[in-house]
Structures are given as structure tokens and as C-alpha cells.
Amino acid sequence: MTVQSAYQEEEKRLNEAVTEINGQLSEIGPRYTGNDFTEQMLDVQREERKQKLEIARKEAYFGRIDFQENGGAAPKPLYIGKAGVGRQHSSDLLVIDWRAPVASLFYSFSGGEAPVRYESPEGEVSGTVHLKRNLMVRGSELHRLVDSYIRGQEEDAVTDEFLLYRLGESKDNKLRDIVSTIQEEQDKIIRADKNVALFIQGVAGSGKTTVALHRLAFLLYRYADRISSERMIIFAPNRMFLDYISGVLPELGVGDIVQTTFADWAVELLDHQVTLQSAAETLEYWFEQERTEEDLRQASGRYKGSAAFKELIDRQLHELEQSILPEQPFEPLDGIVLQPAQIKAWYETDYGEEPLMKRRERLASRLKRWLESELKTRRIVDKKLRAKALAKLNSYTKKIPALSALELYRTLFSGKQSAPEVPKKIAAETAARLKAGFAAVEDLAPLAYLHIRLYGLGKPYFDHIVIDEAQDYSPFQLEALRLCQRQPSLTVLGDLQQGIHAYAGIGSWQELQQLFPEQDTGYFELDRSYRSTMEIIDFANRILSGMDGGVKPAVPVFRSGDSVVTERTDDAQWLSRIADTVREWQEEGIFQSISVIGRTARECDLIHRYLLAGGFEASLVQSRQPAYGGGLTVVPAYLSKGLEFDAALIADGSGQAYRRADAKLLYVACTRALHRLKVLHRGELTHLLD
Structure with a gap:
């Protein structure tokens, strides 16, 4: 034919x-x-x-x-x-x-x-x-x-002609579905069994986010009689990324899946008892100035996200459970006595599977029913005696502490009961912050964990959980989310080579995998990059060469394009060369999305104001921004992760801007480009690109 x-x-x-x-x-x-x-x-x-x-x-x-x-x-x-x-x-x-x-x-x-x-x-x-x-x-x-x-x-x-045709299309401000170009290795992940904690290591541009979203659509189709979209949840790194991926599931005919960030979910779970400290402050602290390896080791986020800190929380909960009941009997009236052994039996046996504070509520109700039964059996109708008995009940019940997660968490950092294991600097900073009604990002996982252990989830368990950019999650965050399911059913995805939040994230997937029984986990690696041209991927791979990350480098699809350009400039010409490059690209008329990627927020603000003064229509990406609008965008490197652009200009790739500790950050910046990449550098080019 x-x-x-x-x-x-x-x-x-x-x-x-x-x-x-x-x-x-x-x-x-x-x-x-x-x-x-x-x-x-x-x-x-x-x-x-x-x-x-x-x-x-x-x-x-x-x-x-x-x-x-x-x-x-x-x-x-x-x-x-x-x-x-x-x-x-x-x-x-x-x-x-x-x-x-x-x-x-x-x-x-x-x-x-x-x-x-x-x-x-x-x-x-x-x-x-x-x-x-x-x-x-x-x-x-x-x-x-x-x-x-x-x-x-x-x-x-030959390479799949249709795939290359679709990859060569320009991108707008929304992620698209890949249902027509799903590759075999991606399809295996999408169709994997539901009841596992599935870990996906995927290089930049491997389609891991879209694969995870398509997996949700598949699970709803395959297990339609057992799960529902209302009991699924997607955790994304920030609100802007949520907006970026918002169109994929509706295109696949799937709705009603909760899409949020871990921080927003935890604050809501805690009924807004705390206000989240500005995420921008944390980002600026770590990315706007140089930090050493020692700074990372001593970071509050690393400590509070660790298994050791979780063990400390568990000991605190165990001590509360052992000491929560009064040692004396309950004696509402002379001759009416309930011994501590019976109260303990009710608390531990009848309600033993329930969260601590739910058990307390049930026990209080049980004590009231017992008292009413005793008064009725003994035919005590005198109002004064009944009032006295009820007053004794209220007094006894108050001896069983009713604590919130926040109240219990505070005791770790302040007062006579503060835990000696907590480093003094972290304890002092945390105590002052919590007293003012604020919580840092790293406080949210232990607070959420405590709340669920004390009061339960308060809503149906999740049928399936998706965690994107999971290399930036701590083990404690996974521990909190484990409590939200009856059995493991998660899709956990990320890229260790893009683990720029080392002050809080993981160094290997084993740190998260070991939280689940081995038979309940699965692991996939996606090393083919469908986003960028061969020239861009080869250039970006040079940045991480020699680093021991235990992860395979990205393998580009056979799609060739322009060579990556590096151009030296000086302080006097720097801003004008940025504007000239953007103007040249716009005049070509082939790019829907262009980004200028700066090293810091301050640098991006300077570039953005210069472009606006020059007559460009440009948007500036800032922390906690709700949406990404496409077109010409100025964005700090640490906020660019997850986004992609037809053409990207690294504003300053000098050795002053990117040192050895910034290798992953520069890698993230370079792998945002689909079709064209240029690196300007004031002074010597960073040795990461030698």
C-alpha cells in the first residue's frame, strides 16, 4: 500500500x-x-x-x-x-x-x-x-x-519518526500528556501493580512526571471498582509546578484528584494551628549565599527529617502512652470505686488500635457510661450526690492529658522536659519560632506524624499517593505519609542528579525504600531524556561527570539541534548581551517559551527590571508563585526545576556564580532547554563546564 x-x-x-x-x-x-x-x-x-x-x-x-x-x-x-x-x-x-x-x-x-x-x-x-x-x-x-x-x-x-516529530514541537506554559508517544519502559511503570511503593529514578526530561500522572489514570481504569480519584493525592514541589501540570489529567478524562504541596497539606491537617514560615526565606538562605558541607551536615532540615529524630518522637509518644493514665483509682462517691487495672484494660485492649487521643476520648465516654450505670444500679437519684459524682468524673478525666501535636512537639525544644539529644542551636531556634506561632518546612513532617498518631487522619485513607521531586523529601515525610494508607500504594519519583535541596533531601533512594518491606517496593530507572537535543544533554552531562552519585547519566534521543554556545562578557556588557540574545531569539519567531535563568533571586530581579526598561514583555518567577505564564521568563535556577523552555539562556555561568558545590544546580538550569541553550559568563567559565 x-x-x-x-x-x-x-x-x-x-x-x-x-x-x-x-x-x-x-x-x-x-x-x-x-x-x-x-x-x-x-x-x-x-x-x-x-x-x-x-x-x-x-x-x-x-x-x-x-x-x-x-x-x-x-x-x-x-x-x-x-x-x-x-x-x-x-x-x-x-x-x-x-x-x-x-x-x-x-x-x-x-x-x-x-x-x-x-x-x-x-x-x-x-x-x-x-x-x-x-x-x-x-x-x-x-x-x-x-x-x-x-x-x-x-x-x-531508524529512531521513531513520530516521536521525534512530537518532541520537536514547541512548548507553551503547560505540561502536555504523552499518551500517543509512551515508550515501552514508561508503559511498564504506568501498568505496574497498585499495591507497591514504586520508586522511579528519572533523568531530566525522561517524562517521569507525565508517566506518574498517566499511571494515576491507568490505576483508576484498572481498579475502578476498588479505588476512586477522590482518595488519590499528588504532592508537587510548589504551587507553580501544580499549575504547570494541571492540564494533563483533564486531558486524560480524570478529575477530582487532590493536587497540593506537602507544606499546604500538613498545615491543613494541623487545622492551621501554625503558620508556615516563608518558604522564600529558606530558599534564599541556602541559594543566595555560599554554604559549606558542614552547613549541610548541621542543617535543621537534615536533622528533623532523619530516622533518628523520628525515633525520638516515637519515644516521646511511648512515654506519653505509658504515663497518660492516673495511677489512683476513680472513686466518684464513697463505696463506688473503679480500679486503675480495669481502666488500663479498657484503654489498652478495647481501644488499643486507635490513635492516642481518640483512645482518650473513648475512655472518657466509657468512664461516663460506667458512672451512669453505677448510679442507676445503686438507685442514686439525689441531685447533689449525682452532681458530686459528675464533678469527680470531670476532675479525674482532666488528669488524662489532652494534647495537640503542637503542644507535644514543643516539649522537645523548651522547658524542663526538652530532649537532651536535640542540638542546642536547633532547640533554641525552634522553641522561639513555635512560641511565635510559626513552623519551618522541616517542622511539618514531625508535626503531621504526631497529629496522625494522636488523632488519626480524620478522613478516608489515600488509595494512592504520588510524590514528585521526591529526592528533596526527608525519610520523616515518607513516614508521615505512610500513616495515611492501609497498605503501600505510592509512586515516588525524582532525580538524585537534581537533588539541589541537600540541606533537607536524600542522598540515595535506599533512604526511602528501606521504610517499606522489600516485597512491597519496586524500582525503575529512566535514563533516556526526551526533552533536550543531543547537544544540550551531552553538554549538561559534562557538569556531573566525575561525581559519584550512583545514577546513570542521561541518554539523549537521537534528536540533533544547535550547538550549545558559551560566550564571555564583562560586567559592563553583561545585561546588554542578555537583552541582545533574547531579542535575536524572539526575532527568529520559532520559540514560544524563552527563559533567562539567573543564579539568585536578586540577580533575576536586576535582569527583569533591565528587560522591562528595554521594552520586553517578561515575567519574573518568585518563590510560592501560583502560576507560570510562559513567554519570556526570568527565573532563579533553584526555582526552574520541573519547568521546560524552548530556549534557555544561563545569565552567568562563571566560576564565581557556580562553584563545585553548585554542580547539581547548574545541571538543573541547563536541562531546562528543549531546543537551544546558551551560557553567558562574566569572567572565566565555571570549571564545571571545562
Whole structure:
């Protein structure tokens, strides 16, 4: 079949599909607004079907695979799309949902005439693939067709043409889904079993964030009868990143998943008993001036996120549990006595599985019921005696302390009960901060952990948790989140090579993996980078060469582009050269997003004001910014992580700006660029790029 005839065949089939989809949409009536429960349920089903059809109307499908099942008479063309669509008056599927078992063939098959297989609910299905075809469909138009395999024809040993075409597209201010270009190694992660703590080490541009989001969509499809989107949660590094990824799940037809930061989640869990100290202050403290390795070792975040500090908290909870009950009996009236042994039995046996303060509440209610029963049995109706007994009950109950997480946490740092293990400087700083009603970022994990141990989660357990940029998480943060699930079901992703928050994060994934039973964990490495050109990845890899991180360097997809340019300038010409470069790139008219990446917030503020004075429309990224707007952006290197731009200019790559300790920070900055990267340097270029 010629390319032209293939186009004609696919255009005819697309017209039929669009007509079918539009016809089904037109038959769905208006929303039901009455009170009949049955009709309300039917309306919900119709609305779900309508949403799927709306997704299919925008892009009916993106792939076709002709599969002949063993024993089948002929190969059957299967069209794969974001949403499954059945034919109106037939049991046949017009479009197969990308999450369906048979659709896995589209992602796992890479050529060859050997038999293939996939796992269906009924068991393993085997057969042969005759055709694999990528299609770019927009509405009723077919924009592109690429055959990556035709059975019987000689295969060209070339990189996936369709993938390169999609990677070469310009990026705007939102992350997009990758459902049409999921690679085999990514598909294995997406379809992995639910009940594991899955750890993903992915180099810059490996698609790990989008893979995690697609995994959520798959889990909701695969385990629809056991989990719900309302009981899933995504933890992102900051609010701006949440805005950046906000469009992916709706494009996949998934809604109602909580998307937040660990800090915002913890503050809400604590019912806003504390106010979070400005995150900008922490970032500026660590990135606006030089810090030594000794500073990192003594950092409050490293200490409070450690297993040792968690053990200290556990000892504190154990001591509270052992001492919480009064040693004397409860004697509300003469001759009516409840011995401590019985009270202890109720507390430890009847309510032993509940959080400490919940057990206290249950015990207080039990004591009141016991007293009422005794008064009734003994026929004590005298109001004064009953009032006296109730007063004794209130007095006795008050001897059982009712503590908040914040109150218990404070005792570690101040007063006679302060823990001697806590370094004096950390204890003094923390005590003063908590007294003023503030908490630092590193206080939130132990506070959240204490709250859950004392009062429980207060809402349903999470069915699945996604943690992005997890290399910046402490073991204690994972310990707190472990309490939010009945069994481990997490997708934990990040890149140790981008671990720029060394004052609080981890040095190896083992620090987090060891928190879970080995049989409940999984580990994947994604070392292919789909974001940047070969030239940019090779340039960035030089920065980390010689560093012992135990992580494989990024391997670029075979997509070549412009060479990376380094240009020396001086203080007098520096700002004008930044403006000249930006102007040249804008005049080319091929880049939707351009970034100028500075070393510090102060430097970025200076650059931003200069560009505005020169007539440029530029935005400045700042800490806790809620959204990223695209276009021309000035951003500090430490806030650029997770973002990507068509072209990136490193404002100053000199040795003064980036020393040896800044290798990961410079690596993050350079790997933001998709198509073009330039490094200006005032004075000598940093030795990291020698």
C-alpha cells in the first residue's frame, strides 16, 4: 500500500469515526435536574459518557495496530485513543481506551515477526502484529501518518519518526500528556501493580512526571471498582509546578484528584494551628549565599527529617502512652470505686488500635457510661450526690492529658522536659519560632506524624499517593505519609542528579525504600531524556561527570539541534548581551517559551527590571508563585526545576556564580532547554563546564 492510499484509507475511516462520535453526542439530552434517584444515577452515567465522547471528538485516536489473535482468520485493525468509544448499534469498539490490556501491544511492540502476547482479564492472549501506525488527528482532520512497522517489509533501523516529530514541537506554559508517544519502559511503570511503593529514578526530561500522572489514570481504569480519584493525592514541589501540570489529567478524562504541596497539606491537617514560615526565606538562605558541607551536615532540615529524630518522637509518644493514665483509682462517691487495672484494660485492649487521643476520648465516654450505670444500679437519684459524682468524673478525666501535636512537639525544644539529644542551636531556634506561632518546612513532617498518631487522619485513607521531586523529601515525610494508607500504594519519583535541596533531601533512594518491606517496593530507572537535543544533554552531562552519585547519566534521543554556545562578557556588557540574545531569539519567531535563568533571586530581579526598561514583555518567577505564564521568563535556577523552555539562556555561568558545590544546580538550569541553550559568563567559565 502506498503512502497516498494509506492516507485515503485513514481519512475515510476518520470521517466515519467522527460522524459516529458526533451522532452519539447529539443523542445525549440535557442534564437531569429532578429528585428521582434512579434518574440521577442515569444522568451521572450519561455525563461520564459525554465527557469521553468530547475527548474523542477533539482527537478520536492516535494509533492503530493490526493484531491477529492465534486461531483468528485475519488481522483486526485496532484504533487506540485517549477514551474508549463503542459503536452505537454494535458490540464492536470504535476506539479502544489506551489503558485497556490489548492497547499495551501498541506501546510494547517494537518490531519483528515473533509472536506477541498481552494479559487480559481472561488470561494470556497471543498472536502476531501486522501493522503499527501512528496517527496525528485533530478534530476531523488527519495531520500526520507514520508507519513504524509493516509485517513482511524490511525494517529501517531508524529512531521513531513520530516521536521525534512530537518532541520537536514547541512548548507553551503547560505540561502536555504523552499518551500517543509512551515508550515501552514508561508503559511498564504506568501498568505496574497498585499495591507497591514504586520508586522511579528519572533523568531530566525522561517524562517521569507525565508517566506518574498517566499511571494515576491507568490505576483508576484498572481498579475502578476498588479505588476512586477522590482518595488519590499528588504532592508537587510548589504551587507553580501544580499549575504547570494541571492540564494533563483533564486531558486524560480524570478529575477530582487532590493536587497540593506537602507544606499546604500538613498545615491543613494541623487545622492551621501554625503558620508556615516563608518558604522564600529558606530558599534564599541556602541559594543566595555560599554554604559549606558542614552547613549541610548541621542543617535543621537534615536533622528533623532523619530516622533518628523520628525515633525520638516515637519515644516521646511511648512515654506519653505509658504515663497518660492516673495511677489512683476513680472513686466518684464513697463505696463506688473503679480500679486503675480495669481502666488500663479498657484503654489498652478495647481501644488499643486507635490513635492516642481518640483512645482518650473513648475512655472518657466509657468512664461516663460506667458512672451512669453505677448510679442507676445503686438507685442514686439525689441531685447533689449525682452532681458530686459528675464533678469527680470531670476532675479525674482532666488528669488524662489532652494534647495537640503542637503542644507535644514543643516539649522537645523548651522547658524542663526538652530532649537532651536535640542540638542546642536547633532547640533554641525552634522553641522561639513555635512560641511565635510559626513552623519551618522541616517542622511539618514531625508535626503531621504526631497529629496522625494522636488523632488519626480524620478522613478516608489515600488509595494512592504520588510524590514528585521526591529526592528533596526527608525519610520523616515518607513516614508521615505512610500513616495515611492501609497498605503501600505510592509512586515516588525524582532525580538524585537534581537533588539541589541537600540541606533537607536524600542522598540515595535506599533512604526511602528501606521504610517499606522489600516485597512491597519496586524500582525503575529512566535514563533516556526526551526533552533536550543531543547537544544540550551531552553538554549538561559534562557538569556531573566525575561525581559519584550512583545514577546513570542521561541518554539523549537521537534528536540533533544547535550547538550549545558559551560566550564571555564583562560586567559592563553583561545585561546588554542578555537583552541582545533574547531579542535575536524572539526575532527568529520559532520559540514560544524563552527563559533567562539567573543564579539568585536578586540577580533575576536586576535582569527583569533591565528587560522591562528595554521594552520586553517578561515575567519574573518568585518563590510560592501560583502560576507560570510562559513567554519570556526570568527565573532563579533553584526555582526552574520541573519547568521546560524552548530556549534557555544561563545569565552567568562563571566560576564565581557556580562553584563545585553548585554542580547539581547548574545541571538543573541547563536541562531546562528543549531546543537551544546558551551560557553567558562574566569572567572565566565555571570549571564545571571545562
